[in-house]
Amino acid sequence: MDPVIAISGLSKTYEDGYEALKSVDLTIGKGEIFALLGPNGAGKTTLISILCGLVKPTGGSATVGGYDIVHDYRKTRSMIGLVPQELTTDQFETVFATTSFSRGLFGRPAKPDYIDQVLTDLSLIDRRDNKIMTLSGGMKRRVMIAKALAHEPTVLFLDEPSAGVDVELRKGMWDVVRRLRDSGVTIILTTHYIEEAEEMADRIGVISKGELMLAEEKHALMAKLGRKTLTIQLQEPLEALPDQLGKDGLELAEDGTALVYEYDTRSERTGIGALIADLNRADIRVKDLDTKQSSLEEIFVRLVREGQ
Numbered sequence: 528m529d530p531v532i533a534i535s536g537l538s539k540t541y542e543d544g545y546e547a548l549k550s551v552d553l554t555i556g557k558g559e560i561f562a563l564l565g566p567n568g569a570g571k572t573t574l575i576s577i578l579c580g581l582v583k584p585t586g587g588s589a590t591v592g593g594y595d596i597v598h599d600y601r602k603t604r605s606m607i608g609l610v611p612q613e614l615t616t617d618q619f620e621t622v623f624a625t626t627s628f629s630r631g632l633f634g635r636p637a638k639p640d641y642i643d644q645v646l647t648d649l650s651l652i653d654r655r656d657n658k659i660m661t662l663s664g665g666m667k668r669r670v671m672i673a674k675a676l677a678h679e680p681t682v683l684f685l686d687e688p689s690a691g692v693d694v695e696l697r698k699g700m701w702d703v704v705r706r707l708r709d710s711g712v713t714i715i716l717t718t719h720y721i722e723e724a725e726e727m728a729d730r731i732g733v734i735s736k737g738e739l740m741l742a743e744e745k746h747a748l749m750a751k752l753g754r755k756t757l758t759i760q761l762q763e764p765l766e767a768l769p770d771q772l773g774k775d776g777l778e779l780a781e782d783g784t785a786l787v788y789e790y791d792t793r794s795e796r797t798g799i800g801a802l803i804a805d806l807n808r809a810d811i812r813v814k815d816l817d818t819k820q821s822s823l824e825e826i827f828v829r830l831v832r833e834g835q
């Protein structure tokens with residue numbers, strides 16, 4: 528993985544003594560979509576604000592494109608596009624003018640062809656010369672993205688891109704983000720919506736009370752998600768697992784009164800049929816059966832709870 532962002536021991540204690548970030552280590556690769564999940568007040572905005580140079584860290588370090596975010600602030604800031612949660616655009620400006628102006632703020636010379644390309648990518652080109660006030664909410668959000676991309680950043684932060692956005696619009700936003708990633712931009716988004724992280728992210732990070740609890744490939748998480756646990760309550764307790772049942776993923780539990788079997792729901796053969804047959808053959812009598820699915824939501828809730 529070619530790292531674009533490297534974060535090491537990053538901490539932030541605000542002036543009132545509140546520890547908003549506790550020694551976060553994280554590397555984000557080029558062209559990744561990384562979703563940062565966490566409850567309110569977890570430290571997501573603090574982390575993004577530090578990387579954007581808006582908040583000063585009190586410990587640790589971070590680099591963007593190999594440059595230190597504190598010492599080479601101008602350099603790193605110019606590599607970052609930030610789409611904040613709130614819509615903050617001048618209602619009386621046109622789409623083109625406001626986007627072009629954002630580019631100018633970074634001291635970049637005008638590049639109308641590039642701005643038009645960004646507007647095309649975001650399906651805003653038809654509204655190029657319209658005033659912001661005449662646009663729908665979804666279009667205004669896309670203008671915020673256009674503004675963030677105006678200075679040709681290589682990293683884009685999206686803070687809660689679908690907060691207060693309806694389902695239809697949210698899907699449109701996901702398409703936009705995927706297209707941006709395909710064009711080589713690295714994307715870090717914060718979200719409360721587990722579904723959004725599941726849908727979009729290559730990797731998912733879970734942050735709670737300032738601590739990064741996990742940063743894992745989505746597919747690895749989905750593999751966990753696809754797992755189910757079958758608990759078999761037995762009529763008579765067993766002292767040990769009989770040889771006939773020597774199956775991968777099978778364990779004796781609850782003082783020998785239950786068997787717990789973990790299996791992948793997506794595989795063609797779960798092994799349950801064979802397990803039941805083995806139980807019959809070994810004359811092990813079953814009292815009750817129960818299955819349980821682990822979901823990303825469960826993993827998330829458990830992690831957050833453990834962190835409290």
Ligand SMILES: Nc1ncnc2c1ncn2[C@@H]1O[C@H](COP(=O)(O)OP(=O)(O)OP(=O)(O)O)[C@@H](O)[C@H]1O
Nearest residue numbers: 541543545547565566567568569570571572573574
């Ligand atoms: N300037 C500040 N001074 C003191 N405490 C602050 C300051 N800014 C943020 N905090 C606190 O730091 C914690 C983390 O805030 P942050 O905004 O980073 O969380 P978040 O994960 O982005 O939350 P949300 O999902 O609500 O946006 C919160 O408890 C917040 O009250």
